[in-house]
């Protein structure tokens with residue numbers, strides 16, 4: 001963990017240095033602004049010690065003009081700072097978000113099995129926001145504040161070294177307290193991001209699974225889980241608030257002590273002794289305020305930077321995850337695909353030492369339909385996942401047209417892949433958009449052909465808006481069978497060479513069922529298809545049936561062959577046929 005921390009140095013190298021021109025402009029602006037801020041306190045001395053006692057009207061006019069001008073300069077500089085740096089920071093946030101999202105999509109399926117999607121949403125959207133404080137005004141203010149503090153210090157020492165040193169004692173005390181508080185706050189902030197992500201993740205799941213929750217009357221339980229999540233968040237915020245409160249109240253006291261207590265006591269004494277003029281006293285007071293303000297501000301900026309670095313730590317962790325592309329090993333570009341797939345002694349485990357597939361070997365010839373049947377948990381989806389390159393064999397080999405699939409460039413292979421899964425992924429939008437999703441630039445004819453092949457027009461013709469009907473929250477609700485047909489139309493349009501089909505288990509009425517059968521027959525025509533089959537009609541038509549039991553192929557052959565041997569398949573078949 002520790003070596004993965006985004007150090008200030010690293011953040012400087014990767015985020016600030018590439019934008020050094022901008023940061024430099026920002027610094028220049030802040031230096032001008034801070035220089036202008038010294039005009040008022042310095043002019044005070046002339047005002048009180050020279051102009052007023054000597055009734056110097058001419059000098060008064062000039063001084064007033066200079067002071068007004070100095071404030072105008074400060075106002076303009078502050079406007080430009082926001083304009084230049086804050087906007088650039090926001091631009092960078094959107095750039096980073098896009099990068100992180102791209103990286104997340106490039107991660108292997110396994111990563112998603114183990115990570116809540118809500119947590120990822122939080123990583124992509126919130127964690128990168130910290131950049132704002134690095135490149136935005138935060139850092140520049142920190143530097144500007146330091147400059148102001150140092151210049152003020154020099155001016156203060158010039159007026160009265162004794163008084164300056166005395167006021168320093170409480171200031172140093174404050175600095176020590178602030179540093180201690182940061183040490184406590186940083187891990188708290190880091191945890192906050194994590195907790196936030198977890199709570200959001202669970203909430204997303206809860207809302208997504210609302211039917212199951214209501215169906216099992218589990219609202220109360222979910223509410224409890226959420227409550228404990230928000231409580232963790234509360235405890236975390238509480239901790240950081242306590243640390244912040246210690247800092248704020250000690251700053252109030254110690255800085256008050258420095259500015260007023262010591263100043264009034266010691267300064268008043270010196271004035272009475274004639275060692276300090278009224279003008280010098282006021283100049284000192286204002287300069288002290290100029291020095292102290294950035295110190296207080298810095299503690300604020302410090303916590304912002306701390307939060308920023310904590311967020312970037314988490315972003316960095318995500319960016320370091322290995323993507324599935326694996327350019328070093330996946331060097332074979334697949335430029336055309338026939339569709340012969342061969343499994344040679346393939347074994348696979350999701351978790352170490354828990355092999356779920358053992359020595360699977362079979363051949364799928366181009367255009368074949370391979371039906372995977374067997375009891376739940378036997379390994380059917382895992383085989384389909386391997387054929388789709390969502391998973392990679394631990395031993396053995398899968399070849400496509402003689403090429404090792406583990407060495408194939410994923411994008412070049414997946415161009416030829418299509419999937420129709422049970423939980424059809426339809427998003428909010430029109431039916432047309434959902435079908436065009438894999439090939440947004442398909443022609444109207446291609447779209448029409450796909451719609452026909454999947455019998456989507458059979459129900460869209462009845463809608464006023466036809467294919468442009470909105471589905472989801474703002475449009476019509478579709479039946480299970482209709483959703484399946486949209487998913488099938490999408491796959492027809494994608495025109496894959498290899499098709500992974502997870503047949504829906506839901507029972508449809510006979511008419512819907514017949515339409516789905518027909519559209520599936522259309523879809524699988526001429527494509528190497530792996531189907532996790534639940535329909536006898538699909539299974540009977542398959543070129544090859546693999547009966548999977550406990551991660552092994554128990555039986556293999558056509559329907560007739562397997563019926564003839566009266567084994568496992570025969571039992572399954574006769575059992576299903578009876579129902």
Ligand SMILES: Nc1ncnc2c1ncn2[C@@H]1O[C@H](COP(=O)(O)OP(=O)(O)OP(=O)(O)O)[C@@H](O)[C@H]1O
Nearest residue numbers: 113350351356374375376377378379380381382383
């Ligand atoms: N992401 C995962 N992590 C760990 N184990 C998994 C994962 N997915 C599946 N498994 C395990 O692998 C085995 C095979 O699962 P698989 O999903 O391939 O079975 P299946 O035959 O498709 O089942 P079903 O018909 O119920 O969908 C099961 O024992 C399952 O518990």
